[in-house]
Amino acid sequence: xxxxxxxxxxxxxxxxxxxxxxxxxxxxxxxxxxxxxxxxxxxxxxxxxxxxxxxxxxxxxxxxxxxxxxxxxxxxxxxxxxxx
Numbered sequence: 001x002x003x004x005x006x007x008x009x010x011x012x013x014x015x016x017x018x019x020x021x022x023x024x025x026x027x028x029x030x031x032x033x034x035x036x037x038x039x040x041x042x043x044x045x046x047x048x049x050x051x052x053x054x055x056x057x058x059x060x061x062x063x064x065x066x067x068x069x070x071x072x073x074x075x076x077x078x079x080x081x082x083x084x
Contacts, residue, residue, distance in 0.1 A: 025082060028078070028081075028082050029082060031078070032075055032078045032079055032082065035071065035074065035075045035078065036075050038071065
């Protein structure tokens, strides 16, 4: 196969496009991993912002199961979008 300027230019363009796609996937994967880390991060029992109701209402504690499940479902959907 003869190597000419058109072949080289085509190869460079294709390589640049593939690198752009890889960079985009890497950023998406980084965001996905950050979301998964948030799911597994322990919640401070004294932090009322993570509670369904404030402490004085008698309900609270760790992140609710429903909220954890919702974050997990979103992470799984993001992974499926990335083709993982």
